Amino acid sequence: xxxxxxxxxxxxxxxxxxxNSRLDELQAAFLLAKLEDLDNWNQQRITIAKQYVKAFxxxxxxxxxxxxxxxxxxxxxxTEDRDKLVEHLSKNNIQSGIHYPISDHKQAIYKEKYKDISxxxxxxxxxxxxSLPIYPGMKQDEIDHVxxxxxxx
Numbered sequence: 001x002x003x004x005x006x007x008x009x010x011x012x013x014x015x016x017x018x019x020n021s022r023l024d025e026l027q028a029a030f031l032l033a034k035l036e037d038l039d040n041w042n043q044q045r046i047t048i049a050k051q052y053v054k055a056f057x058x059x060x061x062x063x064x065x066x067x068x069x070x071x072x073x074x075x076x077x078x079t080e081d082r083d084k085l086v087e088h089l090s091k092n093n094i095q096s097g098i099h100y101p102i103s104d105h106k107q108a109i110y111k112e113k114y115k116d117i118s119x120x121x122x123x124x125x126x127x128x129x130x131s132l133p134i135y136p137g138m139k140q141d142e143i144d145h146v147x148x149x150x151x152x153x
Contacts, residue, residue: 041136042071048134049075055147075134082130085153092149097131
């Protein structure tokens with residue numbers, strides 16, 4: 001079962017210069033209050049990402065290049081068998097996500113503009129990416145569980 005069609009609706013860009021803004025004044029106030037925790041949360045994500053990178057060095061699930069250059073907001077891996085991995089993770093009570101299911105050049109808004117563009121590496125990558133759980137406050141036993149389940153895939 002493929003999850004991509006449902007995701008393509010969510011991540012489709014159809015209006016030029018459109019925005020995806022979900023932040024209102026109340027949400028902004030809450031975020032401002034939490035801003036002092038941001039550095040700590042980013043460090044927690046980086047710590048988890050380092051554990052994942054080390055654990056998946058010899059896995060058939062490949063870690064995206066340069067993943068440790070930022071704050072590891074997402075932990076994206078590549079796999080030839082994405083749908084099977086999603087199912088395997090789900091059976092083991094692990095959520096995953098596909099955050100970029102459509103190549104930019106294939107977005108509805110750019111369909112005509114880039115109709116003659118071929119980006120096979122981009123298209124191949126989009127078909128293989130999957131985001132694993134990574135969030136501040138993630139417990140070590142949860143991290144270990146993700147590592148074990150992915151490693152056993």
